[in-house]
Amino acid sequence: MSDLLERLRERGWRMTAQRRVVAEVLDGEHVHLTADEVHARAVARLPEISRATVYNTLGEMVTLGEVIEVSTDRRAKRYDPNAHRPHHHLVCAQCGAIRDVHPSGDPLADLPDGERFGFTISGVEVTYRGTCPNCASA
Amino acid sequence: MSDLLERLRERGWRMTAQRRVVAEVLDGEHVHLTADEVHARAVARLPEISRATVYNTLGEMVTLGEVIEVSTDRRAKRYDPNAHRPHHHLVCAQCGAIRDVHPSGDPLADLPDGERFGFTISGVEVTYRGTCPNCASA
DNA sequence: TCCTACGATGGACTTTGTCTAAGTCAAGCA
DNA sequence: TGCTTGACTTAGACAAAGTCCATCGTAGGA
The missing domain is CATH 3.30.1490.190 (Ferric-uptake regulator, C-terminal dimerisarion domain)
Structure with missing residues (x-):
């Protein structure tokens, strides 16, 4: 089910509980979440995950090209897991x-x-x- | 020279020294300044102008459609006085x-x-x- | 000239994100 | 299975950009 996790593992990502949770949150809902929303959903599954880790993990996924950063407004950036079809x-x-x-x-x-x-x-x-x-x- | 000032006055804007300075700064340089850059240039002409006033004034000009807000990056918004030709x-x-x-x-x-x-x-x-x-x- | 409502002020506050020092743990290796 | 190591995580301080608010000042009409 989690293609995103698969691809990340193939790239030699060290798999940690935190990274798994962030990837699952993004992959699970095909909406465009802010970093804070990702954090909130991640905390629900892994209460001790920190904000910094969510930011780091999202940033790495963007660098790897697995996730796209969208800033449509002046507020928070949003993260789009649909990086595979241009849109x-x-x-x-x-x-x-x-x-x-x-x-x-x-x-x-x-x-x-x-x-x-x-x-x-x-x-x-x-x-x-x-x-x-x-x-x-x- | 200042078309922008003219147009604002015609719309019943109450003209104050602060608003004049902000309009002149924007109209004078046809580059895309951030709010802070506008503030810095405004301070050079009117040392006691406050940040809040610059933000308020820019916001009003955007509302009036005389200036366009551009957020190209995740950093500060930029203000584009070229609101008349679509681009x-x-x-x-x-x-x-x-x-x-x-x-x-x-x-x-x-x-x-x-x-x-x-x-x-x-x-x-x-x-x-x-x-x-x-x-x-x- | 005087009044008054609109505008300006500055400082506290909020939001979003980054950095750092110290602690933790995944994974390779014996 | 149990070390070792460096990558990963954490909490909290910090920073940048912007908003809010109570108070003061002033543009412009009467």
Whole structure:
């Protein structure tokens, strides 16, 4: 069930209870949790896990490319375990809900050379903003 | 010279020395300053201006749509006085430099209805990431 | 000129994240 | 199975960015 754990183990990660719990939390719910939310859920399973460990572990998973960091608002970063299919995000301006979306088209191709200012471009993020059905009806 | 000040006055803004200074700082340099950088430059002209006032004033200008808030990284928000021509941003992953860019194509049109999840979409931000010529040669 | 409501102040507070020194433990090895 | 070792974890201090609030000051109308 836990593909994430499998992949991490294959990369020679030292497996500890803390890391297992963090990976399971992320893998279990396919929503975009903040570091604090991950910590809260991890504490429920392993009460003595510390905030620093959650931050460290999330950071390592991001470095390994297994998890994507998303900062859609000015608040906390969110962590997206869906690092395998490229996608962008749709954010509700009211409640902050995030959905993964897969637009057609390639934004990279839309940036003419004359607008690149000599940069070597390595990636692009697209964030759609709007109001979700829940907030719209409220 | 200060279009920004003009527009704010027309909207019935009560004009104070502090607000004038903040508007002038933003209007004067067409770069993307952080709130702290705005504060530092404002202090140079009006030594007793407080951080809270700078935050308040920037927030009001954002609300009025005269200035755009940009959070390209996990650090401080940046303020972009170029709110009149729609544009996106190109960010250097090393030094954090930001350039305004104008891609062709319309990302909104690239999001099929089936990927909108009932959201009412109000806008889209595109952030290109890469390495600027300076950092590449270093 | 005087009044008054709107704006400014500064300092405490909150949130999010990082760092560090000391303790703990997973995993290889005998 | 029992050492050893260095990677991992911990708690708490610290830092950066931003918000809040009670109080004071002042822009602009009467």
